Amino acid sequence: MSQGPELIITEKDNAARRIADILSGGSAEADRQNGVNVYKWGGKRCIGLSGHVVGVDFPPEYNDWRDVEPVELIEAPIDKHPTQENIVSTLRLLARKAGRVVIATDYDREGELIGKEAYELVREVNEAVPVDRVRFSSITENEVTDAFANPDELDFDLAAAGEARQIVDLVWGAALTRFLSLSARQLGDDFISVGRVQGPTLKLIVDREREIEAFDPEAYWELFADLEKHDGDAEGSFEAQYFYLDDDGNEAERVWDEDAAETAFEALAASSSATVDAVRRRTRTDDPPAPFNTTQFIRAAGSLGYSAQRAMSIAEDLYTAGYLTYPRTDNTVYPDDLDPRELLDSFTGTRTFGDDAQSLLDQESIEPTAGDEETTDHPPIHPTGELPSRADLTEDEWEVYELVVRRFFATVAEPATWEHLRVVAIVADDRSLKANGKRLLEPGYHAVYPYSNASESFVPDVVEGEELAVTDTSFEAKETQPPRRYGQSRLIETMEEMGIGTKATRHDVIQKLYDRGYIESDPPRPTRLARAVVEASEEFADRIVSEEMTAQLEADMQAISRGESSLAEVTEESREILESVFEGLMESGDEVGEHLQKSLKADKTVGECPDCGGDLVIRKSRQGSYFIGCDSYPDCEHTLPLPSTGKPLLLEETCEEHGLHHIKMLAGRKTFVHGCPLCKAEAADEQEDEVIGPCPDCHEEHGGELAIKRLRSGSRLVGCTRYPDCDYSLPLPRRGDIEVTDETCEDHDLPEVRITYEDGDEPWDLGCPICNYREYQAEQSESGTDLESVSGIGAKTAEKLKDAGVEDVDSLKSAEPDSLAEQVDGVGPDTVRKWQTEAD
DNA sequence: GCAAGGTC
Structure with a gap:
């Protein structure tokens, strides 16, 4: 038997801590070495990695994008090097002295590869130490003790499958990214990237935009009638919709022919009563939702207004703090050792959740729901049973925490039951009207999960043959609508369905598309550049924007992990395909580059320069602020300012007077539409400054006065008339009309200001501009x-x-x-x- | 300065 302590290696610190806790019976102590936690007890050490601690890349001599032809990357060697120096050196130190090593990384393919990377680091410093592998699906006492009592071996084939993916992704991604960037001469921070996952994701967005543009709306009409029971009970009134049977004998509500619609409407409008022809009552059960995986969690958080990125960031914080289980999971089936009663029990007696937890415990039986996907690495996202107090969390964190707790509640709650009531009535002899009512009989899971739709629609009890009064009729002209853009969570769901990306990366991929200048706004809208990248890829490297590449790679990885293929075979074949892609690409490189460059310019071209007829484009000053300048600079010096907050986005809409694109400033919650920049500038030039009182800084000495000013950038402020000699200023809101009232602030000798809105919003009595700004500053320094x-x-x-x-x-x-x-x-x-x- | 996958 070897001497020296046993070394346990996990995928992350959190897992190391919990495993050490379980195996040591709580006696393990954390020791910080090199900034890395090492848990110690008896003759054992446990260290957590941080996912991959080594990375794959080309050797440094391939780093220069200009010197190395992109095509050379296809056959270039690939190295592995430590990316987390602290962890790697601590691991080496421990491995040298270890008498046994146990790999306890996550129980999935990437975990096997991370385990193999750890194994190789161990082998570098210790050739003889025995290395075992343990596998468990959740970090619970039973599973962990079982796994350590029955150690297994590393699965090198499975790890090799993961390595093949790394190589294919790097070679395709790097070679094509460099090619496109070089051809468009985009070499700084603004390189043009493509990859196996971002490619198809971007194409999804671009394809949808193409559909929207190609969409040809069709006019149709819908007719409605208000019906009322004759007993005059106001609650007996409900809306019914006109329908007919189409050529296939199906019920249809949309009338496609205007004359037919008008004829039908005249018949309805001329009728004073309708006869109930059919009444159908049905009871429907509405099953509670499955446990949360990452995608469904992101979707639910999305409907509370959180972006995918933000939702994951909050969930990670709650996980690190110990309140939630691991947030990156595909699993929708609770593991056997989750005892729902015990978990519910931890919420009884709490203010927010106590009553709901108790009502669930009082159910006759507790049968958690289960989704379709069952994996071996992590459980679905659920609360751990360690409860934060409300003061421990920010408002957002609490809202997300409550969502996860209530989702868990929903999965152990009973189904809801609905009563559906459908009424068909006949008017004018042969015209049909229908109404569908919905009543919640048993709220079931809706009682503990308010996020799902449980709204009822009222249709009164009526019987066949009953006469109803027609009290009102309406005729609505409508148009078919183009498909909607993907929202972030719909995009993530679609990526999951297509099998691209992973639970841990899909939201990052979307963020990457924003960072690369491919998409803007929310729901994301593709830029011209994004279209050009997708078009170029479709023509020359279709695989990189097709989900097929991932499907093929998955099949190849399966084969490698089963021993039916090898890393070398798969990567060699992939390199050959890429070689042939490059043959076509290199022939048309100039053409591709030109197209990309034109699109890049189109993304920032506001319109025609009024001075010289050149292009006005959005530029960034050295100070980092945005402005509009003429493309012919320095021959033409025409410029227009932009607001100082946010990032400018060109809207499709153009100014009727100047032909320039309207501009929207993206600034998170403070996003606003700036409109035509030339209109804004001209309006400022025409507007006289309105003097309102003495300048507190320089009135006594120099006679400066405060005035309401409108800047060419569109912002408004109260500033000194001696500007720029005196730069005293107070901000004014961007939106609304500024009205100077007769009331005066005695402290500052200034009139009180009121903001009114054309859209009917309540006016805002801003008051004295100085007092207002002081209050604002006080609030800011607090939050x-x-x-x-x-x-x-x-x-x-x-x-x-x-x-x-x-x-x-x-x-x-x-x-x-x-x-x-x-x-x-x-x-x-x-x-x-x-x-x-x-x-x- | 490339990708995608872990992780913080």
Whole structure:
């Protein structure tokens, strides 16, 4: 038997901590080495990796995009190198001394590969140590003890399947990305990327846009009548819709012929009564939803207004804090060792969930629902039973936490039952009207899960042959609508159906499309560049925008994992296909480049320059702010300013007077439409400044006065008439008409201001501009410097940061990332940097 | 400066 401690390696720190806790019976202690947690007890050590700690890439001599022909990457060697130095060195240190190694990474293909990477790192420093592999589906006492009592071996074929994927993805992605970027001369941060997953995802969005554009609306008419029981009971009134039987004998509501619609309407309008012809009553059960996997969680959070990225970020925080299970999962079947009663029991007695938990426990039986997908790596997302108090979480975190708790409740609740009532009535001898009513008989899971639609529609009790009064009729002209754009969660669902991306990456892929300038706005809309990339790919490298590539790769990986094929065979064949793709691509490189360049320019062209007839384009100043400038600069110096907040997006709509595209400024919740930039500038030039009182900074000395000013960028402010000698200014809202009232603020000798809105919104009495701005600043300093205002920082993390001496956003911004990461558990320097850029 | 997949 070998000497030395046993070393257990898991995929992540969280798993290491929990496994150590289970195996040690709670006696394990964390020791921080190199900034990495090592859990120790008896003769054992347990370390968590951070997913892949080594990465695949081409050797450094292939780094220069100009020097290396993209096609050369196809046959270039590929290296593996550590990407997480701290973890790798700590692992080596422990492995050297280990008497036995147990790989306990996640029980899936990528976990097997991560395990193999750990195995190779171990072997580098310790040739002889025995290495075992354990597999478990959830980190519970039973599963973990069982797995460690029955160790197995690493599955090298399965790991090789994962490695083949890495190689194929790198070679195709890097070679094609470099080719497109070089051909369009986009080499900085704005390179043009394609890949096996982002390609088909982008094509999905572009294809939908093509359908929308090609859509030819068709006119149709719908007719309605209000019917009322004759007893005069107001509640007996309901709306019914006209229908007829079409050529196939199916019920149809849409009338496609205007004359036919008018004839039918005249018949309805001339009738004062209708006779009930048929009444049908049915009871329907409505089953509770399946447990949450990542996709369904994102969808549900999406209907609460969270973006996919934000929903996942919150779920990850709640997981790290111990309140939720692992949020990246495909599984929709609870594991056997989840005891729903025990979990429900942990919520009894709590203010928010106590009554609902108790009512569920009082059910005769508890049978959780199950979805179609059962996997071996992680359970569906559910609450852990460790409960946060409301004060531990931000409002968003609490809302998401409650969603997950209530979803769990729903999965163990009873079905709902509905009564459907359908009434058909006849008017004018042979015209049919129908109404469908819906009443909730037993709320079932709806009682604990308010997110699903449980709205009723009322149709009164009527009997066959009953006479109803026709009290009103209506005639609505409508048009068929183009298909809707994909929303983020619908996109993620479709990716899942197509088998592209994974539970852990799909939302990141969408974010990547935004970052690359391929999509904008929400729901995402493709840019001209995105269309050009998809068009070029369709013509020369169809596989990279087709879901088939993933399907083929999945089949190849299956074959490798079963020993029926090999990594070398699969990657060689893939390289050959790519070679032939490049043959076509290289012949037409210039053409492709031109098309991409034109599209890039179209994405930022606002319209024709009024001075020289050239193109006005959106530009970015050295200070990072956006403005509009003439493409013929320096020959033409025409410029137009843009608002200082947000990123400009060209709208399809153009200005009737100037022909320029309207502009929308994207700034998260503060997004607004700026409109025609030339109209905005001209309006500012025409508007006289309106003096309202003395300037508090310079009136006494220089006689400066405050005036309401309109800037060419469209923003409005109260500023000093001596500008730029005096730069005193107060902001005014962007929206609404500014009205100066007769009321005066005695403190500042200024009139009170009122904002009125044309769209009928309640006017806003802003008051004295100075008082208003002071109040605004006070609010900002209360909420704005709060750490939790930075996305990605939850209540728990904020607390840890405060422990490390970082009290507010300002001190976060000035912190040194590496040393701060050292002090805060579970936070790396990159995360700190991300927060810092976000806080700016 | 490439991808996609883990993870924070």
